[in-house]
Every structure is written in C-alpha cells, then in structure tokens.
Amino acid sequence: MRSYIIKRLIYSVIIAWAILTITFILLRVGPTSPVDRYILNIAAKGQDVESVKQAIEARYGLDKPIIEQYFIYMGNLLQGKWGWSFSASMPVMELIGSHWIYSFQLILLATIFAIVLGVGTGMLSAVKRNTKFDYAASFLSFIGISIPGFWLGLMLILVFAVYLGVFKTYYDTRFPIWSLENLKQLILPVITLGTGELAGYVRYTRSAMLDNLRKEFVTTARAKGLPERIVIGKHVFRNAILPLVTIIMFDLGSIVFGGAYLTEIVFGIPGLGQVSFNAIFANDYAVVVAVTLIGTFLVLFINLATDVFYTYLDPRIRYE
Amino acid sequence: MVLLLGCAGPQAEGNFIEGDVAGGEAETLNWILAADASSFGYVGYTLESLATYDNQFNIVPRCLAKDIEVSPDGLVYTITIRNDLKWSDGSQVTSEDYVYTLKNLMFSSWLNYNYRDDWEEEVDGQKVFVTPKVVNDIAFMLTRQTVQPEFVYTLYDLTPYPKYIATKYEGNVDAFTQAKEFNELSYTGNLGPYKFKEWLKNDKFVVARNPDFFLGKDTGAPFFQEYIIKMFGTSAVMQAALEAGDITYCGIEPQNVVKFKKIDRINVYTVPTRGYNIISYNQRANGWEGLRKREVRQALSMAIDKDTIAKKIYLGFAEPAYSFIPSSSPWYSDETVLKLGVAPLNNKQKAVEMLKAAGYEYKENGERDVLLDKNGKPVKLSLVTTPGSDVVESMSLLIKQELAGIGIEVEVKWVQWPTLLRQYMMNKVQGSDQEPRYNNGPQAVSEEPWDITLMGHNTDPLAPSGSRVFFASDGGLNSFGFFNDNVDALFKKIRSKNGLDKGDRKKMYSELARLISEEQPVDFIVYTRANRGFQNNVKGIEPGINMGYNYHMWRFE
Numbered sequence: 001m002r003s004y005i006i007k008r009l010i011y012s013v014i015i016a017w018a019i020l021t022i023t024f025i026l027l028r029v030g031p032t033s034p035v036d037r038y039i040l041n042i043a044a045k046g047q048d049v050e051s052v053k054q055a056i057e058a059r060y061g062l063d064k065p066i067i068e069q070y071f072i073y074m075g076n077l078l079q080g081k082w083g084w085s086f087s088a089s090m091p092v093m094e095l096i097g098s099h100w101i102y103s104f105q106l107i108l109l110a111t112i113f114a115i116v117l118g119v120g121t122g123m124l125s126a127v128k129r130n131t132k133f134d135y136a137a138s139f140l141s142f143i144g145i146s147i148p149g150f151w152l153g154l155m156l157i158l159v160f161a162v163y164l165g166v167f168k169t170y171y172d173t174r175f176p177i178w179s180l181e182n183l184k185q186l187i188l189p190v191i192t193l194g195t196g197e198l199a200g201y202v203r204y205t206r207s208a209m210l211d212n213l214r215k216e217f218v219t220t221a222r223a224k225g226l227p228e229r230i231v232i233g234k235h236v237f238r239n240a241i242l243p244l245v246t247i248i249m250f251d252l253g254s255i256v257f258g259g260a261y262l263t264e265i266v267f268g269i270p271g272l273g274q275v276s277f278n279a280i281f282a283n284d285y286a287v288v289v290a291v292t293l294i295g296t297f298l299v300l301f302i303n304l305a306t307d308v309f310y311t312y313l314d315p316r317i318r319y320e
Numbered sequence: 321m322v323l324l325l326g327c328a329g330p331q332a333e334g335n336f337i338e339g340d341v342a343g344g345e346a347e348t349l350n351w352i353l354a355a356d357a358s359s360f361g362y363v364g365y366t367l368e369s370l371a372t373y374d375n376q377f378n379i380v381p382r383c384l385a386k387d388i389e390v391s392p393d394g395l396v397y398t399i400t401i402r403n404d405l406k407w408s409d410g411s412q413v414t415s416e417d418y419v420y421t422l423k424n425l426m427f428s429s430w431l432n433y434n435y436r437d438d439w440e441e442e443v444d445g446q447k448v449f450v451t452p453k454v455v456n457d458i459a460f461m462l463t464r465q466t467v468q469p470e471f472v473y474t475l476y477d478l479t480p481y482p483k484y485i486a487t488k489y490e491g492n493v494d495a496f497t498q499a500k501e502f503n504e505l506s507y508t509g510n511l512g513p514y515k516f517k518e519w520l521k522n523d524k525f526v527v528a529r530n531p532d533f534f535l536g537k538d539t540g541a542p543f544f545q546e547y548i549i550k551m552f553g554t555s556a557v558m559q560a561a562l563e564a565g566d567i568t569y570c571g572i573e574p575q576n577v578v579k580f581k582k583i584d585r586i587n588v589y590t591v592p593t594r595g596y597n598i599i600s601y602n603q604r605a606n607g608w609e610g611l612r613k614r615e616v617r618q619a620l621s622m623a624i625d626k627d628t629i630a631k632k633i634y635l636g637f638a639e640p641a642y643s644f645i646p647s648s649s650p651w652y653s654d655e656t657v658l659k660l661g662v663a664p665l666n667n668k669q670k671a672v673e674m675l676k677a678a679g680y681e682y683k684e685n686g687e688r689d690v691l692l693d694k695n696g697k698p699v700k701l702s703l704v705t706t707p708g709s710d711v712v713e714s715m716s717l718l719i720k721q722e723l724a725g726i727g728i729e730v731e732v733k734w735v736q737w738p739t740l741l742r743q744y745m746m747n748k749v750q751g752s753d754q755e756p757r758y759n760n761g762p763q764a765v766s767e768e769p770w771d772i773t774l775m776g777h778n779t780d781p782l783a784p785s786g787s788r789v790f791f792a793s794d795g796g797l798n799s800f801g802f803f804n805d806n807v808d809a810l811f812k813k814i815r816s817k818n819g820l821d822k823g824d825r826k827k828m829y830s831e832l833a834r835l836i837s838e839e840q841p842v843d844f845i846v847y848t849r850a851n852r853g854f855q856n857n858v859k860g861i862e863p864g865i866n867m868g869y870n871y872h873m874w875r876f877e
Binding site: 031036039042047048049050051052056059084086089098158161162165168170173264265268270275278 | 343345348434436437503520521522553554556557560566737738797
C-alpha cells in the first residue's frame with residue numbers, strides 16, 4: 001500500500017508539472033495581452049497604446065522570449081516564489097492565502113449539507129419505497145437537480161434578503177470565520193451550492209440501496225433475525241456506499257472547479273473561484289498558473305484519497 | 321463661541337458603502353504602475369490631486385494654493401501648492417516631492433510609467449520630456465519647448481510620491497512594485513479625506529476617516545467614519561442590496577430606474593457621462609470599397625435612427641451624438657455639426673438617393689430593392705462586435721434592420737474582445753515584416769476583413785483633442801483607416817500656440833467637429849447617461865457629470 005501511494009504521489013508531481021507547463025505555454029502563446037482590457041481607457045487619455053503595452057510588458061518581464069520566461073518561472077517556483085500578481089498587486093501566495101478560506105468553508109459546509117441530507121433522504125426513500133415520502137423525495141430531488149444554482153441563489157436573495165430581510169444580500173467579510181454571524185450568512189450560499197449535489201445523492205443513494213436490498217445476503221441477514229436497523233445500516237448501506245464515494249469525490253472536484261465559483265459570484269464571496277476568474281480576464285498569468293496547479297493537486301489528491309478510502313470500505317480491494 | 325460653531329456643523333457618522341461590479345475593481349494602489357482608471361480612483365480617496373473640476377467644468381483647487389500660472393507664450397507652467405500638506409511622518413509635502421516624482425519616477429527609464437506620453441513633446445522629430453524645476457518649497461515650474469494648451473489638464477491630475485520613501489526603491493522596479501508603503505498607502509498623511517484601512521480583492525476596499533484632512537480643518541469633513549467599496553459579482557445582486565438598504569449607493573441600469581424611483585428611501589440621479597458608442601466604417605482595402613466614399617458613409621449614418629436607439633434601447637438615458645465632443649463639454653458647438661441619424665437627416669429615401677448619386681445601383685428583389693456593388697453583386701456588410709451586452713445586441717440588430725431598409729444586408733459577427741483587437745482592429749501591410757499595430761498606415765489591413773464595428777468609447781470633455789488617437793492619420797487607434805489632411809492640421813493647430821486663446825480654440829474645435837461629422841469616418845451614435853441610486857439620507861450630492869468631485873462633503877442626515 002505504501003509503495004502504491006508513493007508511486008501515485010510521484011505520478012501526481014509529473015502530471016502537475018506537465019499541466020503547469022502546458023498552462024504556462026498556452027497562456028503566453030495565446031492572442032491575449034494584459035493590456036487588452038485597458039485599451040479604451042488608454043485611448044481615452046489620448047495615449048499611444050503600443051507604448052503603454054511595451055511599458056507594461058517590460059515591467060513584468062513579458063517582453064522576454066517564452067522559453068526564458070518559463071525557466072525564470074520554474075526557477076522561482078522551485079525556490080517557493082509563485083510570482084507577483086499584477087492584477088491584485090501582491091504576491092500570488094498572499095492573494096491565494098487570503099482567499100482560500102472563503103472557498104473552503106463554503107465547499108466544506110455545502111458538501112456536508114449535501115451528503116448528510118442527500119444520503120439520509122435517499123436511504124429513507126429506499127427503505128420506504130413507494131410511499132408518500134419516497135414520492136415527495138423523488139419529486140423534490142428532480143426539481144433540485146433541474147434548478148440552476150445561479151438562479152436559485154438569486155431567488156433566495158430576493159425572497160430571504162430583499163423581501164423578508166432575514167439575511168443580508170451579500171456575504172460580509174467583517175464577520176470572523178469562526179462566528180455564528182458567519183455561519184448564518186453562509187446558509188443561503190450553502191443551500192445554493194449544495195442543492196444540486198443533495199438532489200443527486202438522494203437519487204444515487206436510493207438506487208444503490210434498492211440494488212442491495214434485493215440481494216440474497218440481506219434476506220439471509222433478516223432470516224438470521226438481525227434487527228432491521230443493523231440490516232440496513234451495516235449490511236445494505238455498507239455495500240451501497242462504494243459507488244456513492246466515487247460520485248461524491250467526483251462532485252467535490254466539480255464543485256472546486258465550477259460550482260463554487262458561481263455561488264461566490266452571486267453572494268459576493270471572495271473565494272478562489274473569483275480570484276481565478278478575474279485573473280483569467282486580466283491575463284494575470286502568475287495567478288492563473290498557480291490556481292491551475294492548486295486545482296490539479298487537489299483533484300489528484302481527491303483521486304488518491306478515494307482509492308485509499310475504497311480499501312477501508314471494502315477490505316477485498318488491494319493495491320500492489 | 322468657536323466651540324458652539326464647531327458643534328453646529330455635521331458630525332461624522334456611519335459607513336458609506338458604494339456598490340461596484342467585479343470588473344470595475346482597481347488593480348493597484350501603487351498608482352504610478354496603474355493602467356486602469358479604477359486604481360487612480362481608489363488612490364484618490366487618500367491622496368488628492370492638484371485640482372479637480374465641478375459639474376460645470378470649473379477648476380476646483382485641491383493641493384493647489386492657487387490656479388496654475390501659464391506664461392503668455394504657453395511654455396512655462398508655475399505650480400504653487402498649499403503649505404499645509406503633510407506626509408504620514410509629519411514632514412511637509414514640498415515641490416521637491418513633485419519634481420522628484422516627475423523626474424526620477426515618471427520620466428525614468430527603469431519604471432516604465434504607462435502614461436509618459438502625457439509628459440512628452442516632439443522636438444526636432446524626437447520625443448523629449450518637459451523640464452520640471454523646483455522654485456521654492458511650495459512652487460515648481462514645468463517648461464515645455466512646444467505649446468500644448470491642454471497640457472494644463474494633465475497637470476491638474478498630478479499627485480506626488482514621498483521622496484523620502486521612494487528613494488529607497490529607486491532603480492529597482494521589483495522592489496518599487498512590491499513596496500509595502502506604496503501598496504498600503506501608508507504615506508498619505510493629511511493629503512486625502514480618508515486613510516487606507518483594508519483591501520480584500522474581489523470583496524471590499526475600505527478607507528477610514530482622516531481627521532487631519534487638509535480641507536477638513538474648517539468644515540470637519542469628511543463625514544463618514546468609513547468609505548467602503550463593496551464588489552458584487554452581478555449588478556442584479558448589487559441593486560438588490562441597494563433595495564434592501566444593505567449598501568448606500570450604486571449605479572442603476574436603465575430598465576430598473578422606474579422601479580427604484582418608486583422607492584421612497586432611494587434617490588435616483590440621472591447624469592451625463594463621458595461614454596459614447598460609435599460605428600466605425602472600415603476604409604481600409606479589406607472593407608467594402610463604398611465605405612471609402614464620404615457620401616456612402618453619410619448615407620449609411622443617415623439611415624440609422626439615433627432617436628430610436630436613445631429612446632428604445634437606452635430607454636431615454638442617452639442622447640444622440642454627432643461628434644467626439646459631448647454636448648456637455650465647453651468645447652462643443654451645436655451649430656456646426658452635421659446631425660446625421662436625427663430628423664430631418666434620418667431619412668432612408670434620401671440615403672438611397674445619395675447611394676445612387678455615388679454611383680451605386682439597386683436591383684428589385686421581392687418586396688425590397690437591393691443595393692449592388694460595382695460588380696453588380698448585392699452589397700453584404702459584416703458588423704463585428706463583442707457579445708455579452710443586451711444593449712450592444714439590440715443596437716446591432718437595429719443597425720442590421722436599418723441598413724436592410726436601404727437595401728444593404730448586414731451579417732453580425734460576435735467575437736471576443738481579444739479577437740476583435742487582434743484579428744479586426746490590428747493591421748499591417750500584407751507581406752511586410754511589420755508588427756501588427758492598430759494603425760500601420762494607409763496600406764495596412766487587418767487579418768480578417770470587416771466593414772463595420774460597434775464599440776463603446778470614452779472622451780475627455782475638457783481636453784477632447786486626445787481623440788486624435790482615433791481620427792488623426794498617425795493616431796495610434798485609427799484602426800478604421802481614416803486619413804484626412806485637414807483633420808490632422810486642425811488637431812495640430814489646437815495643440816499649438818494657436819490654441820492658447822480659448823475663443824480661438826473653441827472655433828477650431830467647432831471646425832474640427834464639423835469636418836469629422838461631414839466626413840463620417842465613424843457614426844457617433846449616442847452619449848449615454850448614467851443613473852446613480854443613493855439612500856435618501858445621503859446629503860450634499862451635486863448631480864452632474866463629475867458628481868463625486870465634492871464627495872468629501874457628503875453626509876448622512
């Protein structure tokens with residue numbers, strides 16, 4: 001197992017390096033320039049666009065050949081220097097360091113919300129198959145899957161913040177992360193981000209549970225006189241959870257790369273999604289490469305963690 | 321008695337929260353490195369410039385002790401600053417700081433100041449910087465070798481760096497870029513109504529009341545404890561925040577103005593802006609050859625109804641444009657411009673006649689006649705613009721419809737901004753080793769052919785000659801290929817000793833606006849108006865084109 005993990009970690013570093021190199025080259029050879037967004041502002045001031053472009057590129061070393069820029073960047077990276085964000089005017093790591101917590105708390109709470117409610121409802125739905133509860137859960141989960149998160153967020157703001165005044169219309173960073181006020185203001189974003197996943201988990205859990213409920217070992221367990229609680233919790237759910245773990249881990253990767261960003265936009269949460277999005281539009285190469293690299297490592301780690309978790313859930317699984 | 325008078329004035333209370341959407345956030349507080357307008361705006365809360373202007377374009381001194389003196393020959397500018405300006409360490413801000421900022425930072429080769437063009441002049445074919453010189457502690461001079469009457473407006477915007485800090489970083493661009501003092505504005509002393517407190521990117525910029533502000537000695541200004549700029553991901557949520565009372569002020573989109581005007585506790589002010597929209601006609605070799613004829617350009621502009629655009633698309637929050645000089649500018653002259661696109665010069669029948677007079681024929685094709693090019697083929701123009709804006713989309717479709725009315729088919733192409741810049745606006749002489757630029761001379765063409773582009777621009781109402789970048793033959797953004805000696809001569813004349821007399825300058829601007837409106841290298845569509853929504857307990861606002869000029873006097877009541 002240990003050698004498997006070490007091997008996977010080495011692969012991860014190679015994959016991350018390859019992605020970093022590809023991202024770096026694509027950004028540099030692409031048709032965009034950090035100056036693009038300023039052109040009309042520069043023109044309104046009666047300036048020569050080309051001379052401003054040259055000035056900016058010279059200041060940030062973007063006028064050097066790409067290969068030279070690449071080796072400078074890699075050299076700095078090996079020394080732990082991730083570069084300077086010219087769109088945020090601070091070191092890249094400082095920028096990421098001051099924003100990651102906002103994404104992390106949102107993703108963590110939304111994932112817990114979706115797993116606890118989604119898996120719980122899915123289990124009950126399967127056990128109470130073809131009852132009113134099952135029909136209601138199925139109906140609501142279809143709605144949950146269909147509603148775009150962006151729209152749901154706007155509607156929640158309109159109803160609960162504008163009309164009812166229960167919440168603020170936006171996320172307020174004045175509240176400490178570990179405070180009840182912060183927890184309260186995360187309720188709407190967590191619902192927005194977690195609803196789609198929650199609905200999905202209800203469907204997947206119900207389906208996986210029903211598959212296992214029909215298996216012979218369940219009949220055997222019941223015939224042995226085991227209490228229903230044990231049959232469902234220990235025998236059925238334990239076997240149903242394996243495919244669920246794959247789906248949950250996959251969803252976690254999608255949230256990190258997409259879902260959380262839209263929720264951050266709607267509620268004004270200054271997380272990494274917003275940082276990377278704005279960096280892309282500003283052609284802030286150093287930030288784009290850094291967040292791509294972090295995202296890559298995160299997904300590689302999630303994959304590795306999933307594989308390791310399998311061995312715990314199903315002792316028959318062995319890695320050589 | 322003095323105490324009683326002091327108590328009678330407004331007291332500083334509450335936090336003013338301004339909403340802004342994500343794209344409008346500043347990039348740096350180290351202003352000399354900035355290329356975006358927002359960065360200068362953010363720094364302005366803590367660091368006043370030499371002067372600003374009010375809604376009637378009257379100059380309002382800030383750090384200036386008196387207005388800038390210009391020598392009769394227009395070559396020497398003497399600037400006298402106030403003697404009560406202090407840096408954060410308590411030392412006096414002197415003319416030496418200003419001259420140092422100019423000579424050692426803005427004019428240096430190591431720092432690459434973006435807007436150095438403002439401070440250069442062409443002498444014997446060479447670009448040289450103006451010459452700054454200290455006169456005494458509070459006065460300095462700038463000497464030019466050539467006359468540029470609008471140079472004074474550049475001077476009004478000047479802010480200094482503290483020499484005692486900047487010398488530590490001089491010559492090292494990385495160290496200067498990353499200097500904590502400059503990125504946290506910790507040097508600004510009593511130079512602005514607020515002091516920097518916090519900046520969390522993509523979230524908020526916070527400045528706190530500066531009790532030592534040099535303009536607050538008598539008035540007690542500013543009157544907010546904190547001024548906060550809160551960033552929103554979408555304008556819909558930002559406006560919901562205004563409606564819910566979570567923020568104090570934000571811009572309101574035209575379609576929401578009626579709704580906000582019905583809310584008692586919100587005041588909506590409609591004000592002119594510097595923004596306008598234009599349709600550029602490609603007069604280069606890869607555009608339709610008809611666009612190289614003035615009569616054809618006039619006919620096309622005559623067919624596009626500007627009133628409809630102003631009323632139906634902008635819902636009345638725009639006015640027809642005829643020139644790069646807005647009607648709010650002191651240099652605008654209504655009499656001379658050709659008002660194409662507005663009755664009586666919004667006339668499709670007349671436009672058709674003009675096209676026929678220019679040598680083009682029509683062919684019957686079902687219900688509508690079709691314009692034919694010189695080879696007898698139906699004229700089909702491509703309109704290139706960027707996606708993502710309902711207004712631009714509606715305008716593009718309206719232009720398509722209007723030109724269809726004179727027998728011209730228009731194909732709308734939506735391309736992203738970088739693509740528009742590189743494939744359509746940048747050009748080079750085919751087969752040459754030129755680097756693509758936005759104007760590589762009359763023979764240059766863009767990578768992709770195009771006929772019309774639709775874009776938004778900004779102008780400077782006080783110094784509109786900056787628009788020479790678009791309309792002069794050597795203009796750096798003359799991507800549509802308009803070359804006219806008379807226009808070049810007038811731009812040159814305005815920026816010479818002939819323009820020193822304001823009356824003469826206004827006549828020259830009138831003539832220039834007339835010439836450009838007749839030549840129609842572009843069709844000026846509309847000047848937009850902005851709607852600003854405030855909670856109604858904010859007092860002291862003077863609505864107008866520069867309504868924030870007195871923001872330090874705003875207060876809650």
